Amino acid sequence: MSPLIQVKNVTKKYGGLTANNDISFDVAENEILSVIGPNGAGKSTLFKMISSFVPTTSGEVLYRGERISNLKPHIVARKGVVRTFQETTIFKSMTVRESVVVAQHLRAKASLAGYFWGSKAAKEDVDAFGKYADELLEFLGMSPISNEQASNLPQGSLRALGIAIGLATDPKVLLLDEPFAGMNHDETMQMVDLVRSVRDERGVTVMLVEHDMPAVMNISDRIVVLNFGEKIAEGTPSEIQNNEKVIEAYLGSVDDEIGM
Amino acid sequence: MGFSGKQLMGVGIFLFVIFIGVPLIIAATGRWDFYYTLTSVALLAIASAGVWLTFYIGRINIGQGAFALIGAYVSAILVVKAGWSFWISLPAAGLFAALVAILIGLPILRLRGVYFAMITLVLTQVATLTALALPITNGAKGISSIPLPSGVSIFGIPLIPDFSSMENTKLAFYITACILMIVTYAALYRLVNSRLGHLCRSMQQNEELASSIGVNISYIRIVIFAISSFFGGIGGAMFGSIAQSVYPSSFQVADSVNFMLNCFLGGLGYVFGPMLGTLVLYFGWDLLFEFGKYQMLIYSTILILLIRFLPNGLLSLSIGKGDKK
Numbered sequence: 001m002s003p004l005i006q007v008k009n010v011t012k013k014y015g016g017l018t019a020n021n022d023i024s025f026d027v028a029e030n031e032i033l034s035v036i037g038p039n040g041a042g043k044s045t046l047f048k049m050i051s052s053f054v055p056t057t058s059g060e061v062l063y064r065g066e067r068i069s070n071l072k073p074h075i076v077a078r079k080g081v082v083r084t085f086q087e088t089t090i091f092k093s094m095t096v097r098e099s100v101v102v103a104q105h106l107r108a109k110a111s112l113a114g115y116f117w118g119s120k121a122a123k124e125d126v127d128a129f130g131k132y133a134d135e136l137l138e139f140l141g142m143s144p145i146s147n148e149q150a151s152n153l154p155q156g157s158l159r160a161l162g163i164a165i166g167l168a169t170d171p172k173v174l175l176l177d178e179p180f181a182g183m184n185h186d187e188t189m190q191m192v193d194l195v196r197s198v199r200d201e202r203g204v205t206v207m208l209v210e211h212d213m214p215a216v217m218n219i220s221d222r223i224v225v226l227n228f229g230e231k232i233a234e235g236t237p238s239e240i241q242n243n244e245k246v247i248e249a250y251l252g253s254v255d256d257e258i259g260m
Numbered sequence: 261m262g263f264s265g266k267q268l269m270g271v272g273i274f275l276f277v278i279f280i281g282v283p284l285i286i287a288a289t290g291r292w293d294f295y296y297t298l299t300s301v302a303l304l305a306i307a308s309a310g311v312w313l314t315f316y317i318g319r320i321n322i323g324q325g326a327f328a329l330i331g332a333y334v335s336a337i338l339v340v341k342a343g344w345s346f347w348i349s350l351p352a353a354g355l356f357a358a359l360v361a362i363l364i365g366l367p368i369l370r371l372r373g374v375y376f377a378m379i380t381l382v383l384t385q386v387a388t389l390t391a392l393a394l395p396i397t398n399g400a401k402g403i404s405s406i407p408l409p410s411g412v413s414i415f416g417i418p419l420i421p422d423f424s425s426m427e428n429t430k431l432a433f434y435i436t437a438c439i440l441m442i443v444t445y446a447a448l449y450r451l452v453n454s455r456l457g458h459l460c461r462s463m464q465q466n467e468e469l470a471s472s473i474g475v476n477i478s479y480i481r482i483v484i485f486a487i488s489s490f491f492g493g494i495g496g497a498m499f500g501s502i503a504q505s506v507y508p509s510s511f512q513v514a515d516s517v518n519f520m521l522n523c524f525l526g527g528l529g530y531v532f533g534p535m536l537g538t539l540v541l542y543f544g545w546d547l548l549f550e551f552g553k554y555q556m557l558i559y560s561t562i563l564i565l566l567i568r569f570l571p572n573g574l575l576s577l578s579i580g581k582g583d584k585k
């Protein structure tokens with residue numbers, strides 16, 4: 001089976017700074033793949049290139065064999081590759097339910113003019129969006145807060161809202177940007193379960209950028225490790241935990257520490 | 261989408277006041293000049309509705325004067341030089357303004373915040389200078405003695421009477437302007453409460469997130485700016501027809517600023533905000549006329565205080581109307 005996403009020799013340069021250098025890896029369908037690495041390793045840049053928020057300098061990203069890099073973000077989203085943001089990027093003055101309803105607009109069958117005149121298809125869309133929003137919020141355990149305004153939500157719920165908005169677009173691949181950051185252990189475990197159920201029950205392939213090592217080891221099928229913009233390792237959690245290069249990148253080499 | 265009984269009653273009262281109440285009061289008091297004032301308010305409110313719509317996608321638009329001027333000239337030229345009926349030139353003026361908005365919007369709508377505002381501020385001046393320079397606009401002399409709107413009839417049934425054969429054109433213009441204003445705001449209300457409106461709101465609050473859920477933000481920006489300028493063109497064309505003349509100075513930078521202030525004053529969160537804002541601002545300025553040289557000082561102080569203490573506009577005062585977005 002061919003991989004769902006192929007990252008092929010992707011390089012990103014900002015002036016003289018190389019954020020990503022010649023990165024290649026594949027993501028299989030229904031996989032949970034984490035991209036980890038120390039601060040400044042180029043994880044976020046890589047995600048932005050996969051979702052076409054920034055263009056690549058060279059190389060390309062393929063989704064089902066079709067190039068999705070160097071396009072517009074909304075086109076990539078329409079193909080089914082959707083990213084989420086960290087918690088500050090939300091629709092502040094919308095309620096949770098409104099956000100999830102608006103995020104379903106790609107599923108609309110009626111035209112914009114149809115909505116203006118209130119056509120039958122538009123009415124059906126509105127009903128379907130509302131119904132699906134309720135179902136999705138139920139699935140994510142967010143029904144109790146569905147009428148809260150987004151700006152009033154605590155951090156943990158904002159993360160969940162970000163995922164809810166992403167899921168509402170009916171993605172095939174969801175890119176999660178640090179879904180566990182700033183969470184305590186219990187919240188993290190809840191979120192791990194949630195992400196896993198997104199994959200298991202909705203058939204969504206998940207890629208995530210994350211710092212929280214225990215969570216990453218728990219949730220990931222495979223892990224890609226970046227350091228200074230280079231891919232230094234790729235493998236299952238246990239392989240990564242025992243990889244010398246990875247340990248070196250995170251802890252510094254023994255030689256460095258004793259100053260030799 | 262259903263309307264509550266309260267909303268329907270509000271609309272009913274509003275229609276009663278402008279079509280029956282106001283004419284009765286004016287007939288009783290003999291203040292016929294009020295027709296001209298209220299007609300102006302209605303037309304300025306149409307242009308302000310456009311500005312409000314650009315606010316709705318998170319852009320500060322101080323360029324509506326340019327599109328009003330374009331609309332006024334297009335209609336005047338079509339009526340005077342091409343001999344069109346005013347009623348056909350009116351939508352043509354709106355469409356032409358929208359077309360110009362698309363061409364200008366393509367490069368400038370990428371800008372955000374103060375940068376977009378600065379560029380639009382210049383637009384009005386550019387439109388004025390263009391009108392001065394082009395041969396077709398007749399330079400500084402402008403276009404004057406534009407004929408009054410002619411009648412329209414379909415299959416011999418008169419739909420719109422000939423304005424030049426009327427005794428009271430003031431009332432006719434007032435009714436026309438009010439109808440246009442009502443159609444504009446009804447369209448605006450529908451737009452804001454339809455999917456396009458929801459997408460605009462998502463863009464206003466976060467463009468990045470909007471594009472991540474598949475919203476084609478540059479397309480919607482253009483569409484909205486075009487609709488906004490269409491309203492500006494319509495308002496300007498009607499104005500030219502009432503004044504029966506258009507000059508490069510018919511709409512100036514100050515007018516563009518006022519269009520924006522109307523929106524601020526009425527409330528950016530309310531569809532009917534710019535309508536109220538235009539009414540209050542227009543009458544407020546006139547009422548302060550008695551203060552002579554202090555007029556501007558008092559006027560601006562009140563504005564500053566209003567924006568300071570009512571940042572969400574006058575309509576935020578009326579509790580319970582918040583759902584009437």
